[in-house]
Amino acid sequence: MNISEIYFEGFRNLHDAVIVPDKGINVIFGKNAQGKTNLLEGIWLLSGNKSFRGVRDSNLIKFGCDHARICSKFFSEDREQSSEIIFWGSKKEVKLNGINQKSVTSLIGKLCLVVFSPEHLSLVKDGPKERRKFLDTAICQIKPSYAELISKYNKTLMQRNALLKDIPEHMGLLDTLDVWDYRLSVLGANIVRTRLNYVQHLESCAKKYHLGISAGKEEISLRYLCELPDEQCGSSANVKDAIEEKLKAGRQIDLRDGFTSFGPHKDDLEVTINGVNVRNFGSQGQQRSCVVSMKIAEAELMKKATEQEPIILLDDVLSELDITRQMFLLNEINNRQVFITCCEAASAERLKSGLLMQISNGSCLLRPQDTAFDSF
Ligand SMILES: Nc1ncnc2c1ncn2[C@@H]1O[C@H](COP(=O)(O)OP(=O)(O)OP(=O)(O)O)[C@@H](O)[C@H]1O
Ligand SMILES: [Mg+2]
Numbered sequence: 001m002n003i004s005e006i007y008f009e010g011f012r013n014l015h016d017a018v019i020v021p022d023k024g025i026n027v028i029f030g031k032n033a034q035g036k037t038n039l040l041e042g043i044w045l046l047s048g049n050k051s052f053r054g055v056r057d058s059n060l061i062k063f064g065c066d067h068a069r070i071c072s073k074f075f076s077e078d079r080e081q082s083s084e085i086i087f088w089g090s091k092k093e094v095k096l097n098g099i100n101q102k103s104v105t106s107l108i109g110k111l112c113l114v115v116f117s118p119e120h121l122s123l124v125k126d127g128p129k130e131r132r133k134f135l136d137t138a139i140c141q142i143k144p145s146y147a148e149l150i151s152k153y154n155k156t157l158m159q160r161n162a163l164l165k166d167i168p169e170h171m172g173l174l175d176t177l178d179v180w181d182y183r184l185s186v187l188g189a190n191i192v193r194t195r196l197n198y199v200q201h202l203e204s205c206a207k208k209y210h211l212g213i214s215a216g217k218e219e220i221s222l223r224y225l226c227e228l229p230d231e232q233c234g235s236s237a238n239v240k241d242a243i244e245e246k247l248k249a250g251r252q253i254d255l256r257d258g259f260t261s262f263g264p265h266k267d268d269l270e271v272t273i274n275g276v277n278v279r280n281f282g283s284q285g286q287q288r289s290c291v292v293s294m295k296i297a298e299a300e301l302m303k304k305a306t307e308q309e310p311i312i313l314l315d316d317v318l319s320e321l322d323i324t325r326q327m328f329l330l331n332e333i334n335n336r337q338v339f340i341t342c343c344e345a346a347s348a349e350r351l352k353s354g355l356l357m358q359i360s361n362g363s364c365l366l367r368p369q370d371t372a373f374d375s376f
Helices: 036-045 118-125 128-142 145-166 171-213 236-249 251-257 284-306 323-331
Strands: 002-009 017-019 025-029 068-076 079-088 091-096 099-101 113-116 220-225 268-273 311-314 338-342 355-360 363-367
Touching: 002 036, 017 363, 025 036, 025 323, 036 068, 036 113, 036 311, 036 338, 113 284, 118 128, 118 284, 128 145, 128 171, 128 268, 128 284, 145 171, 145 251, 171 220, 171 236, 171 284, 171 323, 220 284, 236 251, 268 284, 284 311, 284 323
Parallel strands: 025 338, 025 355, 113 311, 311 338
Antiparallel strands: 002 017, 002 068, 068 079, 079 091, 091 099, 220 268, 355 363
């Protein structure tokens, strides 16, 4: 899968222009506030997802313009395809292969992208919520029915929590708690088993990339933490029974707090390097490398599931990384299209083959590899 042309019109600070990327590595180099992240954000929107910056659509339109338009030509599902999104305030027009679509979600799965942006460092720096979100989002991309499972679990959890709050005033309701424990444990077991399976595959891919990034010095390990003994995680039935038992055992505490204290909504993903927890002890470079390894592993699993090679967007990934790690990211993620942004000319010049683009005040300039940056 690759993008062969992107056209921006009235998008953020980018000048209206067609960009023709390389099928391999594309490095977008420029000073701060020139439009590098805007460019990646524009590409990302073509995947049919919301901005990774979590902003309103109206923010995407260039100041003073009434609409923004992003068009692409891309190769996917063994053929040339095209897509187009026009943002009019909060409304959107979407086309796929020239045909009007009802919603931007029609583009999901057509152009598969995986993005790393500095905000994703929260995956190792912040609390378990971010890691659960990462797992759930990644699994949803390759198993759409998982989204429904999560939604059912969350609804059931809300109902159990509401009941926990009602019971102290209406003791007759206590018996109905068994029904909710059962429902929650069936759905919860399904989530736990799916996440365990995903983490196992993610870990083996991430290990490969992390060894490469760290020049063989660091072994990353990923462990799903769910407070259930390993021997009980072997089958859905066992996990269901174990969750149900835990819910019953914690009932008094839950009734006191009015909240369900056990279940996949409390689980975590432990990330370690050479056996040491990255969240508590990892250096900035190690934390960044871990997230990147996990993101590239996510792309690899997406490829296995969809048989499409996702395009990888790495925003500001090279800062805080030493030369060996930069060289790996610039030159060793082969056989797929990658877009990497960076501020340092010295970093950009480590690219051995691919396309270098300089972005200045919203204008993209292609820079032949044998030209010095100064003369460009
Ligand atoms: N809707 C918009 N219209 C016009 N300009 C905008 C709009 N949204 C953002 N900008 C401007 O785009 C500029 C570039 O933003 P961007 O985040 O792409 O910078 P960057 O090159 O990634 O910088 P950094 O290296 O600091 O991350 C910012 O100065 C911002 O003010
Ligand atoms: Mg940026």
